[in-house]
Amino acid sequence: MVKRYELLASAAAATSPAVSGNSPEESQKPDHSHHKYMRGAIIIVVFSILVGFSFFFCIWKKVLPIFKHRLSLTKGRLKAESLMLRSFQLEELERATKNFSEDCLLGSGAFGNVYKGTFGKEGTLAIKRANDAASYQLSIEEFRNEVRLLSKVKHRNLVGLVGFCEEAGAKGAKVLVYEYVPHGSLLDYIMGRGGRSLTWRQRVNIAIGAAKGIAHLHDGITPSIIHRDIKPSNILVGDGYEAKVSDFGLVKTGPVGDQSHVSSQIKGTPGYLDPAYCSSFHLSPFSDVYSFGVILLQLVSARPAVDTTRNQSNYHIIEWARPSIESGNIEEILDASLLSEPCNTEIMLKMANLGLRCVVKTPKQRPTMKQVWQELEDALYAADNFIHKRDFTSRDSRRSIAGSRQSIDQQGSHRSMDNYNDYSQSFVSVDGVGFQRFRIEMDSQSFTNTSFRYFETPSLSIEVDKNNLRGILEEDFS
Numbered sequence: 001m002v003k004r005y006e007l008l009a010s011a012a013a014a015t016s017p018a019v020s021g022n023s024p025e026e027s028q029k030p031d032h033s034h035h036k037y038m039r040g041a042i043i044i045v046v047f048s049i050l051v052g053f054s055f056f057f058c059i060w061k062k063v064l065p066i067f068k069h070r071l072s073l074t075k076g077r078l079k080a081e082s083l084m085l086r087s088f089q090l091e092e093l094e095r096a097t098k099n100f101s102e103d104c105l106l107g108s109g110a111f112g113n114v115y116k117g118t119f120g121k122e123g124t125l126a127i128k129r130a131n132d133a134a135s136y137q138l139s140i141e142e143f144r145n146e147v148r149l150l151s152k153v154k155h156r157n158l159v160g161l162v163g164f165c166e167e168a169g170a171k172g173a174k175v176l177v178y179e180y181v182p183h184g185s186l187l188d189y190i191m192g193r194g195g196r197s198l199t200w201r202q203r204v205n206i207a208i209g210a211a212k213g214i215a216h217l218h219d220g221i222t223p224s225i226i227h228r229d230i231k232p233s234n235i236l237v238g239d240g241y242e243a244k245v246s247d248f249g250l251v252k253t254g255p256v257g258d259q260s261h262v263s264s265q266i267k268g269t270p271g272y273l274d275p276a277y278c279s280s281f282h283l284s285p286f287s288d289v290y291s292f293g294v295i296l297l298q299l300v301s302a303r304p305a306v307d308t309t310r311n312q313s314n315y316h317i318i319e320w321a322r323p324s325i326e327s328g329n330i331e332e333i334l335d336a337s338l339l340s341e342p343c344n345t346e347i348m349l350k351m352a353n354l355g356l357r358c359v360v361k362t363p364k365q366r367p368t369m370k371q372v373w374q375e376l377e378d379a380l381y382a383a384d385n386f387i388h389k390r391d392f393t394s395r396d397s398r399r400s401i402a403g404s405r406q407s408i409d410q411q412g413s414h415r416s417m418d419n420y421n422d423y424s425q426s427f428v429s430v431d432g433v434g435f436q437r438f439r440i441e442m443d444s445q446s447f448t449n450t451s452f453r454y455f456e457t458p459s460l461s462i463e464v465d466k467n468n469l470r471g472i473l474e475e476d477f478s
Contacts (some may be wrong), residue, residue, distance in 0.1 A: 083151040086163035090173045128175040143174050157213030159246040187232035188348050190302050200343045202241045202297045204380050209243030210235045211373035218285040230291035231272045271305030286363035293358025300352045302335035325352045350379045
C-alpha cells in the first residue's frame, strides 16, 4: 500500500515539469490578442469622435449665424408703441402694393424703390423698400437705429414716418412706411409736367416751407441730420401748396456744433452737389445750403440745374443766371409763365440774390437754413404789407373822388336855371348863350406792372354836346 502511494507521487513529479514547461508560451497568446483588441477599439472610438466633432462643427457653423440672427431679432427689437409708430407685417405691404408691382411704383432712390400702398385703415401710404445692395450693407442694428432717429423727426414740412417692417427671411424686410403726399414733387411744377405751374407767391411759400423743414433736420433734433440729396424731386407738394421734404431717411447724421464730417463716399445728385464737399470730402449742413441755393434759382427761372442742350458742356444754372441777377435784370431769367400774369419781380430778385449767396465758394460764408427761411419770410411779409397799404390808400382815394363828384353834382344842380337834377336834362344859359353842361367822371383805372400787381390811378373823362358847341362856334364866326 505504501509502495503504491510512492509510485503515484513519483509519477506526478515526473509529469509536472512538462506541464509547467509549456504553460508560459501558451499563456502569452491570450494576452497579446487582448492588447490588439484594445488598440483597435481605441482607434475606432477616436475616429468616431473626430467624425462626430467634424460633423457637429459643420452643422454648428451653419446653425450659429441663424441662431445669432434670431437672437438679434428678439434682442433690442423695436417697440412700435414706444416709438409711436406702427409695425407692419410683410404680407400687409405685399397686399397693399400688389406684391410690389410696377403699377404701384412711385420712384427709385439709392436705398430702394418707393411704392404706393393702399390700406383699409391708414388709407394711402408711401412704402420705401430696401434693395438687395442696401439691405446687405445695412445691418438690422443700423436699421433699427435709423427708425429710432426718424421717429423723433416731427415737422409739418417733413414727410412723416408712419411705421416700419423688419421681418427676417429671404425676402429681407427692411421697409420704411411714410405718409403719402398726393400732389407730386416740385420738379413736376418746375418742368411744367401736366400743365402744372406756380404763381410767384406759391413759389416763395414752397421755398419757405422747404427751408424750414431742412433747418429742422439741421438744428431741431439731436443728432442732427444732413440730407445730402436736396433736389426738386425730393421736395413734395402737399395740400395748399405746402412743401414737404422727403428722402431724408437712411442718411448721414450730422456733426456736432460747427464741425464738419469727413465722408468716405460722395453721395448726391450732379448739379446740386456742393463743390467744396466734393473736393474735400468734408460734409456739413452748408452742403445742403448749396443744394437749396440751386433750387431757389430754379424756382425763379424754371430751368434745369445743368443745361446739356447748349454748346458748352455742363452749363450750370449758376453761371447762366448770375450776370442778370447781379445787374438787377431779373426779367431776363424769369420763368415765362410768371410774365403772363401779375408778378412781384422785386421779391423774385431777392430770392435769386439769396440763391447766389447760398452757393458761394466758401461754405461758412453761406447763410444757414434758418437764415434762409427767415429772409424769405421777411421779404414776403414786406410785400404783403406794401400791398395792404396800397389797397388801403386806393380805397381812401376812391372815397375822396366819390365825395368830390357828389359835391360837384350838387353845386351844378343849384346853378342850373331849370333846377333839374338829371345830367341829361340839365342846360346852362349864360347871357342868352346856351351851353350843355360838362359831365366829369373820375374813374379808377388799373395798370398792370411787372413789379407790382396794380396801381390805382385816377383818370378824367369829359363829355361834351358837340351839336350845341357847333352852333356856338357858327354864331361867333358869323
